[in-house]
Amino acid sequence: MKRMASLIGGLLLSSHVLASDVFYQQFFSPTLRHHYPYSVYLPDGYDADASTPYPVVYLLHGSFGNERDWVSRGNLPQVADRLIAAGHLPPTVFVMPGSRSWWVDGYNEPARSAFFDDLLPHIESAYNVGSERQLRGVAGLSAGGYGALNFALERPDMFAAAAALSPASYVPEPPANSSARRHPAFLNEQGEFDRERWKALNYTAHLEDYRLNVTPRPTGTREMYPVPLYISAGRSDVYDAEFHARLLRQTMEKIQPSDVRLDLYPGGHTWRVWRASLPAALNFMFQHIEPPATSSSE
Structure with missing residues (x-):
């Protein structure tokens, strides 16, 4: 039976957890200057002393x-349990951080910097998870999809795969009904939505550097490999997420034509759509998140 409990120090240091568990934790973030909350899913049989680290996926919440x-609301523990038991996923650690921003260094807090500078080092020191690109993925819904996409494009050296569910990555700016227009991350000192700030922080600002990094040179070499991207959206989304998801797919296919997938679901900008698309997103990501191949002599 799954247990929901606060993680105490002795259990964190225990070598074995007998069943998959979700714990609610926090640590002090120097970047934020306050405690950084997160939930963590540890798979059945999690072994803090195992010689092979676990893959880790960071799941970002919405606005x-x-x-x-x-x-x-997202049924992550049940979905992870089922996919791991069926052999579709290896035993994996899922980290679900909290943020007051849209995962950007916005007007209200430096969420992007805190994620990279504080959260990742904390997780990699507190849990037996990989610190290599091939063992790390990032995903999110709505504003979290916006954040996951930005993180993958800005730091393709750090993520083996990404998923953006109904990403709020609107171009050129959010629709009139989007919460981005009233979120403190994008409100200037006058309390007005800052269009230039949105443009500077949206995924389009990362595209050219990303393209240059992942596109093979004439010699066949490249700076780094592209981050395969899964995208989903509901066909009845009130924020027109299907249109923006299709635009995102078209944009990314010009850079990495074999590494983009878009799935459309009946429904709107709701947990019903995100729960439905989560298994497909994880199955897609774990075609690319994997331990280093073991070399063999022939």
């Missing part, structure tokens, strides 16, 4: 959400 959303 005005929190670190418990993927557990309480």
Whole structure:
């Protein structure tokens, strides 16, 4: 039976957890200057002393959400349990951080910097997870999809795969009904939505550097490999997410034609769509998240 509990120090240091568990944790973030909350899923049989580290996926919540959303509303523990038991995923650690921003260094807090500078080092020191690109993925819904996409494009050296579910990555700017227009991350000192700030922080600002990094040179070499991207959206999304998802797919296919997938679902900008698309997103990501291949002599 799955247990929901606060993680105490002795259990964190225990070598074995007998069943998959979700724990609610926090640590002090120097970047944020306050405690950084997160939920963590540890798979059945998690071994803190195992010689091979576990893959880790960071799951980002949506606008005005929190670190418990993927557990309480997204069914992450049940989906992960099922996919791992069926052999579709290896035993994996899922980290679901909380943020007051849209995963950007916005007007209200430096969420992007805190993610890279504080959260990742903390997780990699507290849990037996890989610190290599091939063992790390990032995904999110709505504003979290916006964040996951930005992270993957900005730091393709750090993620083996990404998934953006109904990403709020609107171009050229959010629709009139989007919460981005009233979110503190994008409100200037006058309390007005800053269009230039949005443009500077959206995924389009990362595209050219990303393209240059992942496109093979005439010699066949490249700076780094592209980050395979899964995208989903509901066909009845009130924020027109299907249109923006199709635009994102078209944009990314010009850079990495074999490494983009878009799935459309009946429904709107709701947890019904995100729960439905989560298994497909994880199956897609784990075609690319894997331990280093073991070399063999022939």
